[in-house]
Amino acid sequence: MGSSPKTGTSPAVIRVLTVDDHALIREGVAALIANQKDMSLVGEASHGREAIEQFRSHRPDVTLMDLQMPEMNGIDALIAIRSEFPEARIIVLTTYAGDALCKRAMKAGAQAYILKGNVRKDLLDTIRAVRAGKKFIHAEVAAELASHATDDSLSEREIEVLSLIAAGSSNKLVADQLAISEDTVKGHVKNILSKLGVNDRTHAVTAALKRGIIEL
């Protein structure tokens, strides 16, 4: 790369799409990219549905995707885009360092997961790396990921139960809402506590919130 005079996929500008419900963030990304000779912002979207439309019409080389947006969240948009365009290169750019969120995003086909906090140098480097086909997970998140490497993740049902508990339901109420017996709920709760390594339901909820397993 460099001496050969040719087609030049490398020297071509990287076409970027930014997806974030916060206008300020999109503005920041736009400003950052405007200063790069090898990049160009080709579109913006403020939620998942719009992201899909923008992707269809612009076919960006790299997409910066926030999670937690109105209308349609980033994970769902990620899945939708990747199912339609399997070669899509998508970087998750979020505030949350939860390991569960990161796992879901990477499983959904994200190429990188970085935090809005320490973006200074990471963002631009990551865009270039991802365009080149590499993957990247922010160190802070990677540490989270590593610290929970051993413990198995919650099942769909367990997440459902835990969400209802977080919303203020007792075991009996959860049982009613899910149309199962209270004993079954207790069984689920026991597994949840064990998997999260906590001793009571309240701590289970806060631990799951920290890790991005459930939302408020």
Added chain:
Amino acid sequence: MGSSPKTGTSPAVIRVLTVDDHALIREGVAALIANQKDMSLVGEASHGREAIEQFRSHRPDVTLMDLQMPEMNGIDALIAIRSEFPEARIIVLTTYAGDALCKRAMKAGAQAYILKGNVRKDLLDTIRAVRAGKKFIHAEVAAELASHATDDSLSEREIEVLSLIAAGSSNKLVADQLAISEDTVKGHVKNILSKLGVNDRTHAVTAALKRGIIEL
């Protein structure tokens, strides 16, 4: 004020300081302000301590302050700046719509409280309004505020107890950590449940998180 031809405090540019731990947000603010003829960005800070320094050296007309930053949070920075410069005009610019957070910020001397989400038009208008001495609270937050207008807020001690509960402590453990009797803790918990309008400790924690009374 308006028809008289004079000193011109109004036509002068509004000098703005932006405080946010997210570089992208600062970048976005900078880009937005750069397009306004009547505004000029005079400084940036990524946490509370730096905000105080920057305020001292630049004396901005208006300061945009995020809450929840490392080193020193926005509320504390707000208080510190306002105690040193009582005329300081500070706009809280945050992601969180919790009414408790807003109440604390306004009590600490903030002139406005707006959300990063719907910034498009609000931000610039708010900067001008605040410079002119007006106050402003984002509609979404105001609604939150109104919906909790009647219920009294938690005492310091109650917040302390609730935080420990959120961290996974039983009543007995909370009692040990605060060096009080378990019965007293139960008394506090009872008041907490009553004030927050919930039936159990887990819901109390999630309700308090939503309202910005405690943090994760």
Added chain:
DNA sequence: CTTCCGACACCTCAAAAGAGGGATGCAGGT
């Protein structure tokens, strides 16, 4: 100087939650 409120403490009692055990059926993969 009262009056009110918050923090503190003690009591009883019923309901919920958590720890222990075991058992069934069903789906997916080997």
Added chain:
DNA sequence: ACCTGCATCCCTCTTTTGAGGTGTCGGAAG
């Protein structure tokens, strides 16, 4: 066919929580 994970249900037992009610003490506000 077998095994494993998951969801489901049942039982017993102890601990924790939450709902009642009462009272003291100190400080802040009236």
